[in-house]
Amino acid sequence: MPLRVGIVGTGIFATDSHLPVIQSLPELKPSAAYNRTKSKADAFAEKASIEAAEVYENLDDIVASSKVDFIDALLPVQNNVNVIRTAIKFNKPIVVEKPIAANLSQAREIVELAEASKLPIGILEQWAFFNGITEVKKVLPKIGDIISFTYKATGPWNPDNKYMATPWRQNPEHIGGYLSDGGVHQLALLTEILGEVDTVSAQTKQVRELSGTDDILFSTFKLKSGAIGTFTYGSAFGATDKSTSLTIYGTNGSIVYDFSPSLPKPTVTYQTGGNSKEASEKTTIEIDEVNALEEEFKNFAEAVKAKDKSLVRVPPAKAFHHLAIIAAALESSSNGGSSTKVELP
Ligand SMILES: NC(=O)c1ccc[n+]([C@@H]2O[C@H](COP(=O)([O-])OP(=O)(O)OC[C@H]3O[C@@H](n4cnc5c(N)ncnc54)[C@H](OP(=O)(O)O)[C@@H]3O)[C@@H](O)[C@H]2O)c1
Structure with missing residues (x-):
């Protein structure tokens, strides 16, 4: 069974780059979407063949959904701490887009949250692949x-x-x-x-x-x-x-x-x-x-399937260094x- 991906933030990069990669990998399936402006999530869902019922009205609901195996968040990065905190609250593995955060104090909080959690948490810096x-x-x-x-x-x-x-x-x-x-x-x-x-x-x-x-x-x-x-x-x-x-x-x-x-x-x-x-x-x-995007998704899928955060190639501590x-x-x-x-x- 492919892992069901919940996409949070259905903007340019989600639509033009993540969606085709997620659709191309047999181990993944785009399954749910949430966006601040809902009409954009609706349009994304149609393109991704995501059912209308899987377009969520708020962040907590998509993260908590039992029909989502992990979250792929593509937001202005000042939102990364909050979305990671929410993922941990609902025990859901998550990847967020780079840079890790808007500043080092937020980035430090993400590193601490990730280190205190057993969940796979990754930062999408595909050049590392x-x-x-x-x-x-x-x-x-x-x-x-x-x-x-x-x-x-x-x-x-x-x-x-x-x-x-x-x-x-x-x-x-x-x-x-x-x-x-x-x-x-x-x-x-x-x-x-x-x-x-x-x-x-x-x-x-x-x-x-x-x-x-x-x-x-x-x-x-x-x-x-x-x-x-x-x-x-x-x-x-x-x-x-x-x-x-x-x-x-x-x-x-x-x-x-x-x-x-x-x-x-x-x-x-x-x-x-x-x-x-x-x-x-x-x-x-x-x-x-x-295709580095494919490689980073394959890597994260492996970590989620194995429930092993040590498999994540770019964990928050590594991405912290790049922003630092x-x-x-x-x-x-x-x-x-x-x-x-x-x-x-
Ligand atoms: N790895 C790479 O090579 C690469 C390349 C490009 C982008 N990225 C990353 O991908 C992420 C998205 O970039 P993008 O170019 O796709 O930007 P974008 O088109 O502006 O998409 C951002 C999305 O976030 C939503 N959003 C904005 N502010 C929000 C807030 N305060 N709370 C909740 N949602 C909010 C927007 O919703 P609305 O529709 O309501 O505005 C929009 O759908 C960024 O982190 C960026 O760094 C990575």
């Missing part, structure tokens, strides 16, 4: 000790971005606006490969009025491993290529992971050798990337770029 991460990690031992890295995710401002019209993005309650909205994906990927960040020195700036707050971030990180590197993020520039890559420098070589959207496939290119004279030929691996890096970057920037410790949950 990229196959590229696994491929880079396979190559890492070849390049010796990791000294440093450069991470760059930059792109042009896209005036047709469908998400831009949402009022909660234009006047963000979540710290850093787009910097946390998309930045936590980038940081999930980076930290899955290289480990956690210890301190951040950053400069941020607002380029576009519609962003509501700062929208570009240039920074240096010191990782807990001791490696140092740069992290650059923003899609608020004038015409330029959309480019996403991570270069890792080691004592015995280097790796370039390029997953820019213009490439036919993401690539991992590496060369080994302790210096320029000993440099090997470059080896390039083309990556067959997975953005918080440290914003604090650093407001202090002229001073070195700022990343807070612990």
Whole structure:
């Protein structure tokens, strides 16, 4: 029997992205819906072939329903604490969309709630599921000790971005606006490969009025491993290529992971050798990337079926770290770029 999913917040991402993925997976079935504006939940239910009786009028009723096995919540993230609290009250596993919360105090509350509960509770940072991460990690031992890295995710401002019209993005309650909205994906990927960040020195700036707050971030990180590197993020520039890559420098070589959207496939290119004279030929691996949304839902379904929260790949404590890096970057920037410790949950 497929797990019955109750969707809370039937906006753009629920309709365009979660619904087709949930429908495509045999282990899941969209079974119930709730939205603040009910007409949108009705339209979603029709598209999802959810019975009219399974469109709920309030949050408590959908969460409490015996016909729902887990909740998939896609709300402006300042609502995440409340929906998680409600899920725990009715003993229902739940995933919520990233970033974990609007600020670190809400995020900390979510971590505490999740740690005190036996329920599977996950934060939907699908970039943590990229196959590229696994491929880079396979190559890492070849390049010796990791000294440093450069991470760059930059792109042009896209005036047709469908998400831009949402009022909660234009006047963000979540710290850093787009910097946390998309930045936590980038940081999930980076930290899955290289480990956690210890301190951040950053400069941020607002380029576009519609962003509501700062929208570009240039920074240096010191990782807990001791490696140092740069992290650059923003899609608020004038015409330029959309480019996403991570270069890792080691004592015995280097790796370039390029997953820019213009490439036919993401690539991992590496060369080994302790210096320029000993440099090997470059080896390039083309990556067959997975559908990361599918992978994160498969992962959560497994945890729900097994009733085992330890199987959840991005639990609140991990997602807290990603938001805490953005918080440290914003604090650093407001202090002229001073070195700022990343807070612990
Ligand atoms: N993982 C990813 O790659 C990715 C991509 C895009 C979005 N997301 C995440 O998905 C979530 C939804 O984003 P979206 O783009 O779909 O936004 P959206 O279209 O604005 O949808 C948000 C939904 O939440 C409801 N809502 C708004 N304020 C509420 C409140 N105070 N209480 C209860 N419900 C409320 C809205 O209901 P109304 O109809 O009444 O306004 C709307 O249906 C966000 O957390 C976002 O970060 C993730």
